[in-house]
Amino acid sequence: MAGSDTIFALSSGNPPAGIAVIRISGPRALAVLDSLGGRVPPRRRASVMRLCDPLDGSLLDETLVLALPGPATATGEDCAELHLHGGRALVARVQQVLGRLEGLRQAEAGEFTMRAFRNGRIDLAEAEGLADLLSAETELQLRNAQALSGGALSRMVHEWRDEVLAISARVETSIDFADEEDAEGIDPGFSNDCSDLAEKLSHWLDAPRAEILREGFRVAIGGPPNAGKSSLFNALIEEEAAIATPIAGTTRDALHRPIALGGVPFLFVDTAGLRDETGDVVEAIGIERAGQELARADLVLWLGPGGEGPAGCWEVQTKTDLVGAVESGALFHVSAVTGEGIERLRAALIEIAREAMPKPGQLAVNARQASLIAEATAALRDGGQITDPLLIAEGLRRARLAFDRLLGNTGTEDMLDALFGRFCIGK
Template sequence: MSDIATIYALGTPVPSRAQPGALAVVRLSGPRAADALMVLAGGKALPPPRRLALRTVRDPASGETIDRGLVVWFEAPHTETGETMAELHLHGGRAVVGGALAAIGRLDFCRLAEPGEFTRRAFENGKLDLTEAEGIADLVAAETDQQRRQALQQMDGALHRLYEDWRGQGLRLLAHLEAAIDFPDEDLPSGLADDVRGGIDRLRAAIADHLADRRGERLREGLHIAIIGPPNAGKSSLLNLLARRDAAIVSETAGTTRDVIEVHLDLAGWPVVLADTAGLRDSPDRIEQEGVRRARARAASADLRLLVLDATGDWRGLRQQVLAATPQWNAASDIVVVNKTDLAPAAGDDAVPLSATTGAGLAALLARIEAAAGALMQDSGPPPFTRARHRAALVDCQDALGRALQATEIALAAEDLRLALRALGRITGVVRVEELLDVIFRDFCIGK
């Protein structure tokens, strides 16, 4: 432990001249965190662990008082990082914070923490796994209530428990195969091959369902909604109305929008990426043709589509044309919006009447969007994965399980199963070979 540096950092936002903070918390972690506190807090005996105490904080080099505040320390290993930790709770002015950080930096056994280093030490000391660490990062970055809830769920170990359960199932299956290979003379359970095959099938099916669930990615990155429709229907006006600002140029000239314009919104707690697209029509203009191509591509990849039509024209006929050319259209969730109802009333079927000019019908449209978003993101089943690296590892795991099912020899099946478990272990950051022996001896009592 003597070779491990004691790190420190400001744990609250950096105060600025325009907005100094009321309070600032400086955190330390490492084998000599308590020593640093002794030096900074005037040489008095430390308070009992986990007890706040009022202390005068001084610069150890000059003896000058920096501030008078609360100090606390925590004994290893029962801390967030698994190391001894300490905190200084000071006034939040720039001079106080700068003086405290400079004073700690003059201690030759302390250094400024690198980004994420407190969380990394917690991972390295077994306080959390990689998914829980990612949950902490997502919680800090959360902008909506739903993102906060998902981050808390992941930080509390929901994904960790799911993947560890799968890894435990895989370890048991692998242990059975290894036992059949290494101990052929033992009395192993009959029907072992069928049991292993069935177990791999069930695990592979569970992972396939998990991969098909995009709730976590949608919630973390934002639900993608594409506004599509013919030119001059009011797509850009709708974008501006929902964004409550002039995010897109609005003009009576058809074909004004030629590229995708994105706006990030919070709709009832759901993070949304709203995209205005070029008007869908045939055009000899090559630039406009590219805009239409991009509009169709965005409609194809979107989670939800809003088709905007002009109430003053043959909007029903245009709707049929656009929907026929949009195979991704989902009648259960996608929404038809008939705009300009202040000029020509529109009624009938499931279309939402709207006037982007007056705002009439906006509340009903928002309710439809929120209901559709809620249906796409509804909390059901196991916790969803949230990152691209999770998906990549799960795909590798599923591929390896598929190869194990097709293997012609037990040894090859065992190797593929081992690779599948390694892929799962990459998600959580836990890969322990020793567990395999534990399962073998527990299940088969070999050598008694």
């Protein structure tokens, strides 16, 4: 991602559409408007222009354009926008013409946001929130992503960093004047302030993680072959996604289906039937993967014999519609055929998943952010347990470094490509 290049991409939905927006960012962005329209329109004002192919003068489109000089733009660079009529052929032709212009190239995935980060328009925590915003499918995901992308966590981190800087200044002053005859020694308030801030940070480590919000509450359905796992899976997601037959061993691999229930994101997993021995190599692989899925799940619906499921599972008796079915001591009794008990089970799943999700107004941090908050917390706790001002100063330095890494001010090169690769082209 060469920052000196001028990049372009379709940033609206795939055509056909009423309007197709092509974004251009980089040092030649405004010159593109002159090349296609013969002039650069008034800055920051929507203007109608006839855009033509510089090669032969043929009309491309008569449309609205925007000239947006940097650095007060989304990327911090000169930008331009072409608000074209949204036909496939037109969009393809304009992109082809742009690709022929000197110094222009198609943007890579996430490159606009990468440039915004590089140019200080957003920090890393805001960029991560923006990535979540683009993939949000439920109201819970949307609220958390909007808070992160809007800088809620970043503002909090800046406040924590300012507190650490204030304590650090006092500690450094104490160190500088330690040799004075009238020096009173270490102020016990330093340690108390470190402990108080560590306690404040620790509450963030007890909160739900953004991963469960992004990926959904993971529910795996497990049990022996022909226990009704696939039928229950289909009934819960209200879709014939899994093949359900009376033949044992029909399900050979784990089947995943993300779905929202009651506004809560879920990931349901149908697994292969568990049994001790099988002569089928493919089934054996499926059984191994089933065990892995049950271990990863936030909750397991166990359709096997009572007491044999994983710790914390919900025991579910299926096929209650069959003649002669005897009610067991399972927590739930359901029939995928008649629908008996399905709504009760679904309601219980929504309730437990909602408890695992962030509460209204509560911000969920991801694993990377939580790890750095934990580093800062540990450093501050160390400072709260010692009286040597030099050691306290070192703990405060470590805490500041963790905050800087959280915001992307240092030590982030190893994960930037992975983050911005989550974005679509044009964002």
